[in-house]
Amino acid sequence: MANLANQSVNPGVAAKAGLTLVRSHTTLRLDLVNGPVLANQPIGVMPPMLGAYRVLSLLARGGMGGVYLGEHETTKQRVALKLLAPRWVEHEPIVQRLLEEFEVSRRVGHAGLLQILAAERTADGTPYLVMELLDGENLGDLLDRGAIEPGAVAAIGAQIADAVAAMHEAGIVHCDLKPENVMLLYKDGLAGWPRTKVLDFGVARMAPDVTTEIAGTPGYMAPEQWRGTAEARSDVYALGCTLYQLLTGAAPFEGSIPSLMQSHCDRLPAPPSSRRAVPEMLDRMIMRMLAKDARMRPRMAEVARMLADLAYAMPPGARNDSIRLAISQ
Numbered sequence: 001m002a003n004l005a006n007q008s009v010n011p012g013v014a015a016k017a018g019l020t021l022v023r024s025h026t027t028l029r030l031d032l033v034n035g036p037v038l039a040n041q042p043i044g045v046m047p048p049m050l051g052a053y054r055v056l057s058l059l060a061r062g063g064m065g066g067v068y069l070g071e072h073e074t075t076k077q078r079v080a081l082k083l084l085a086p087r088w089v090e091h092e093p094i095v096q097r098l099l100e101e102f103e104v105s106r107r108v109g110h111a112g113l114l115q116i117l118a119a120e121r122t123a124d125g126t127p128y129l130v131m132e133l134l135d136g137e138n139l140g141d142l143l144d145r146g147a148i149e150p151g152a153v154a155a156i157g158a159q160i161a162d163a164v165a166a167m168h169e170a171g172i173v174h175c176d177l178k179p180e181n182v183m184l185l186y187k188d189g190l191a192g193w194p195r196t197k198v199l200d201f202g203v204a205r206m207a208p209d210v211t212t213e214i215a216g217t218p219g220y221m222a223p224e225q226w227r228g229t230a231e232a233r234s235d236v237y238a239l240g241c242t243l244y245q246l247l248t249g250a251a252p253f254e255g256s257i258p259s260l261m262q263s264h265c266d267r268l269p270a271p272p273s274s275r276r277a278v279p280e281m282l283d284r285m286i287m288r289m290l291a292k293d294a295r296m297r298p299r300m301a302e303v304a305r306m307l308a309d310l311a312y313a314m315p316p317g318a319r320n321d322s323i324r325l326a327i328s329q
Contacts, residue, residue, distance in 0.1 A: 015226035030280040082129040108170045112163030114199045128303040136185035147249040151314030157243045158307035163198045165300040175203045177238035178220045205224040223265040233294040240289025248275040
């Protein structure tokens with residue numbers, strides 16, 4: 001049986017292959033007009049050069065291509081290079097989506113978002129992005145090692161919310177907030193906790209965007225997102241799911257994609273405080289963020305302000321704190 005742990009797959013294709021989808025943290029892309037967008041394909045051979053950058057190594061691979069470590073020939077600046085896989089070069093909607101990531105970064109220009117320096121094409125027309133190289137670790141990987149301290153959760157959430165609120169001010173909805181799309185940097189951030197960067201604008205939408213595509217990650221999708229009508233407060237819901245998971249070590253809902261869809265649309269999760277001791281204000285805020293009716297959720301800017309207040313009330317203290325100390329002991 002195929003390993004689905006790190007693949008983005010379409011549920012219909014998986015069903016035909018006799019697979020049961022149980023992963024809730026992989027990105028689902030389903031175009032209701034043009035059919036499935038498969039994302040579990042080879043990324044191609046690592047090129048020796050991309051523009052003025054020597055390609056040194058593969059950093060990561062995803063459904064649509066690879067991310068490589070690059071070094072500028074002249075300045076020796078090191079960057080991350082995101083290259084579209086060969087099979088997608090003729091698929092114009094996917095090419096356009098990659099290039100739009102640069103537009104999102106350029107339009108918003110917030111320090112809490114991954115900085116994309118340029119969007120270029122190779123000699124044969126394959127598009128790629130030149131991105132800042134981050135020194136830190138993925139929030140999803142950190143979560144695998146244990147639950148996160150409430151103060152760290154508040155500080156991480158406040159920084160994510162502040163960055164995504166800037167996207168909303170620019171008329172952009174992220175549509176795929178989750179732990180795997182956040183980096184914790186080896187630098188002090190809010191209230192002495194680690195600094196964050198929000199990544200991956202691959203399914204972001206310019207609002208208002210009328211579309212028939214359902215895009216996002218099933219374990220973090222708001223009810224309206226399952227209906228193909230994502231809006232700014234869909235990101236609030238996804239962040240609520242993320243904070244819930246950071247606090248408790250478990251997502252609000254788990255199961256197959258049909259089960260997740262039903263749960264996110266119809267069921268309320270048990271509050272985080274039912275799983276561990278949580279500050280009352282943080283518990284209430286997360287449950288507001290997880291409201292089924294988008295109109296009942298707070299705006300992202302309000303989330304950022306409230307979480308920042310909580311973070312300053314629960315600083316890491318006078319210790320020499322690092323990412324390691326954000327994990328509950």
